[in-house]
Every structure is written in C-alpha cells, then in structure tokens.
Ligand SMILES: Cc1ncc(COP(=O)(O)OP(=O)(O)O)c(N)n1
Ligand SMILES: Cc1nc(C(=O)O)sc1CCOP(=O)(O)O
C-alpha cells in the first residue's frame with residue numbers, strides 16, 4: 001500500500017508537506033509503468049489552479065440506524081478531525097442502543113459499483129474498512145484496492161457488535177486472513193477479534209496481547225493494534241501496537257460511562273483520518289486515542305436510547321443545546337441590562353482578585369460580565385478567566401473577554417468584545433464560530449451597520465459621558481447614542497461615565513434598541529462592588 005515508506009521518510013517534515021507528499025506518492029503508485037516523479041508532476045498539473053486538495057478517507061462499512069457506530073460513526077469522526085469522508089455501504093443494519101434487530105447485506109455487485117464510483121473519481125487518501133459481512137464482499141474490496149491503489153488501508157476487523165450480535169460470520173475470517181490483512185497498513189482488532197483471527201484462544205493479559213499482535217503481524221499487515229479496552233486484569237485501558245520490530249503500549253484511564261457504542265469504528269476511522277492528514281502510524285494512533293477519550297469523557301452523561309450501550313457525541317456539541325446539562329444558553333439582548341466591565345487597575349487598587357470582582361458583581365445583579373484586563377499577564381489572565389467562566393456559568397450569566405480572542409477560546413468564555421482597532425468582528429466570528437457572543441464598539445451608524453454585516457450580536461456605543469477609565473475617548477453624548485440606536489440593526493448597550501446619578505436619562509431615551517448600560521468605575525472603583533451593582537440595578541429597573 002506504500003504508506004509505510006512515506007511515513008518513515010517524512011516523519012520530520014512539517015505536517016502540510018507530509019500531506020502533500022502522501023497525495024503525490026499515492027497517486028504515483030497508482031500509475032503502473034510511469035515513474036513516481038512523472039506521475040507526481042502530472043498530478044500537480046491536473047489540479048486546477050487555486051483549488052486545494054483536502055484529506056479524504058473512504059469508509060467501507062455497514063450502516064447503523066442508531067448512528068452510534070458503522071458508517072455514521074466514521075463520518076462523524078472524520079468530520080470532527082477535519083477530514084472528508086466518502087462511504088461505501090456493505091450492509092444496512094436495524095440497530096439501536098439495545099442491540100441489532102436486523103441486517104440487510106448489500107449485493108457484491110452493488111458494493112463493487114460503489115467502490116468504483118468513489119475510487120475512480122474521488123481518489124481517497126486512505127481506505128478504512130468496518131463491517132464486511134461476506135467473503136464475496138471482502139474479495140470485491142480487495143480486487144478494487146488492487147485496481148485503484150490508495151495511500152493506506154486501515155482494517156477494523158469487525159465481527160461482533162458491542163451488544164454481542166454477530167456482524168461477520170466465521171466464513172469471513174478466512175477471507176480476512178488470506179486476502180485483506182496482507183494488504184493492510186494497520187489492523188485494529190479488539191480482544192475478541194484478535195482471538196478469533198488466531199483460532200480462538202482467549203487473551204487475558206497484556207503479555208497475551210503482545211503475542212497476539214505478533215502472530216497477527218505474521219498474517220501480513222504492516223502494523224497491528226490490539227485494543228485491550230475489555231481486558232479484565234487491567235484498571236487502565238491498554239492497547240498494544242506491534243510494527244514488525246517494536247511493541248508500543250498506549251495506556252489511558254478508562255472513562256466511566258456506558259456510552260461506548262461505536263468506539264472501535266471511531267478509533268479506526270480517526271486513525272485513518274490522521275493518516276490522511278499526513279501523520280505517521282504512531283502519531284495517528286496517539287491523536288486518535290486522545291480524541292476518542294475526550295469524546296467519551298464529554299459524552300459520559302448524555303442520554304440517548306434506553307439500552308445499556310449508548311452512542312457518544314463525536315462532535316462534542318450536543319450538550320450546548322441541553323439546558324439541564326449546561327447553564328450556557330443563547331445570547332438574549334436583555335442580557336445587556338447591567339453590563340459589568342472589570343478593570344485590572346481598579347482591582348489592584350482595591351486589592352481584589354478578578355474572581356472576587358466578578359463574583360460580587362454577579363451577586364449584586366450584573367446581567368453580563370466582561371473581563372477587561374489591559375495589563376494582566378497572559379497566563380494569570382487565563383487562569384483567572386477560567387475561574388470566572390465557572391462562576392458565571394453556574395449563575396447563568398454570560399462572560400465575555402475584552403480584546404483577547406485567544407483567552408476567550410482557551411477559557412471557553414461565552415464570547416468577546418472588540419473595538420474598532422481590535423480584531424475585526426468578521427474574523428472573530430470565523431475563529432469563534434456561530435455560537436459565541438460578539439460585541440463591537442461603535443460610535444457611528446456606519447460602524448453599527450458594519451458590525452451587523454460582520455456577524456456581531458450587539459454593539460457598545462459610547463462614550464456617552466466623559467470618563468477617566470479610557471484615555472482620549474471621544475464622547476458622543478446622548479444625541480450620538482440616540483442616532484446610533486435608531487440606525488442599528490443590533491441591540492445596543494451604552495457605555496462611558498455611567499453611575500447612579502446619570503443613568504436614568506439614558507434608560508428613558510425611549511429607543512427600543514437600547515438594552516442597557518455598561519459600567520466600569522461606578523461598580524469596580526468602589527469599596528463594595530455588590531452593593532454598588534445592586535443600587536445601580538434598582539435605578540435602571542426603576543426607569544425602564
Ligand atoms: C460594552 C463595551 N463597549 C465598548 C467597549 C470598548 O471597547 P474598545 O473600543 O475595544 O476599547 P477597550 O475596552 O478595548 O479599551 C467595551 N470594552 N465594552
Ligand atoms: C471601556 C470603555 N469603552 C468606552 C467607549 O466609549 O467605547 S468608554 C469605556 C470606559 C467606561 O468606563 P466607566 O464606566 O468607568 O466610565
């Protein structure tokens with residue numbers, strides 16, 4: 001299959017070079033009688049200018065109607081790892097979290113047709129196999145792989161589902177041994193599959209796994225990963241890799257969850273995805289294992305189905321929309337009512353930590369918080385921000401970071417606030433994705449229009465009154481605020497010089513877009529942040 005040579009030769013090359021090279025090598029090998037170099041040149045010439053090749057895995061597997069395993073798991077894993085995934089369906093199963101209720105095997109002719117469609121045109125970098133339910137289908141696959149060579153072949157020798165149902169009978173075993181495994185760059189049996197491939201002797205210890213990996217390697221695959229997730233004698237999950245020379249052990253703490261349906265498919269397709277991205281076999285396994293563990297850990301408390309083995313969340317996003325599991329919720333313009341903006345200098349002056357400042361503001365009734373820490377050390381800022389995220393989330397109050405998109409991402413804040421000379425909102429939106437809150441400072445209707453086009457959620461308009469908190473800040477006054485509010489398509493929070501004595505006229509402007517006031521010194525340059533917040537909130541509520 002050619003992958004082994006590539007990975008050895010390129011292990012120290014930068015990842016994007018490795019990726020380009022794997023494409024070139026695999027294309028080169030495909031053309032019999034043409035030198036690799038010539039084929040590589042032709043390949044580059046064939047690529048239309050300005051178009052980018054993307055890593056691509058073809059999965060040849062069965063469909064799982066419950067979507068925890070099989071083709072569906074492979075597609076989600078590849079999507080999560082940033083790799084395109086095409087599919088050849090070998091069987092359609094009726095399946096849920098209880099078990100497999102039915103299997104409908106696709107004809108050999110139609111599997112061949114699917115393989116030809118994908119391999120002749122779309123040229124996947126890596127083929128990954130899962131459920132191959134008949135010796136005839138294994139034969140068709142092996143013939144196609146010889147006709148259309150690919151960069152690497154990952155074989156997950158699926159035989160029995162996690163619920164204990166047989167997905168490939170013993171007749172398939174001989175085809176695996178004689179035809180498929182000799183073509184594989186890596187095969188990933190679990191304990192039962194490894195035992196079945198070797199004639200049925202049970203594997204009970206890590207030493208048994210070592211000798212099984214070696215024996216399976218003798219059948220022909222370049223690498224054998226025996227997965228020890230079910231090993232009764234170990235409290236850790238141990239997987240053993242044998243590459244023909246060395247053994248490697250991958251140990252990880254078991255995730256305490258029953259949501260493990262599809263872990264085998266996911267690990268194999270994640271390995272395939274990493275190989276397609278240009279990783280060596282060893283790195284691909286490491287990255288894939290880490291990814292599967294993170295997804296299992298994220299999903300350990302999700303509930304889908306009534307059976308004893310649930311699916312997990314490959315994209316680690318489902319809980320964002322489950323209000324009972326996560327206090328995070330979508331942005332509402334009413335969150336802007338009393339917007340507390342912290343200030344590192346004021347915290348220092350009053351001997352307050354960022355955490356205590358945020359906690360007090362929330363206790364006083366702040367409806368949204370922004371960490372505006374202009375001279376905080378990055379590491380300290382990140383640590384404090386993580387604590388503030390926890391506090392805010394436990395109170396259902398959104399937390400935004402001023403200016404620093406990196407800190408917002410690292411602490412998983414709810415969003416950012418950026419000004420006219422900070423990172424453009426359009427770029428921040430691309431980096432942060434659709435779910436985060438983005439606010440933009442605007443002094444004019446034109447800036448407000450641009451913020452809307454760029455995908456912001458709200459604008460901050462000021463300085464309404466003069467302020468000592470921000471140097472050289474242009475004041476727009478109540479009239480400027482009103483003009484911006486009337487033109488803005490986004491909700492507006494007013495900022496600059498607000499306190500108990502002057503907040504009422506702003507709230508009484510009577511423009512529907514104006515949703516609240518953002519305040520720094522009147523809350524944080526005071527002895528009791530919670531009392532000041534409470535008192536200001538009373539005035540705001542009283543005037544709305
Ligand atoms: C709610 C809100 N509005 C405006 C600002 C000011 O942001 P910016 O113009 O980027 O200035 P700095 O705060 O970075 O000095 C804000 N922070 N919050
Ligand atoms: C951070 C900030 N931005 C402003 C703007 O006009 O965009 S005014 C300002 C400072 C607001 O502080 P205080 O509440 O202490 O006046």
Ligand SMILES: [Mg+2]
Pocket residue numbers: 402403417418419422
């Ligand atoms: Mg800024």
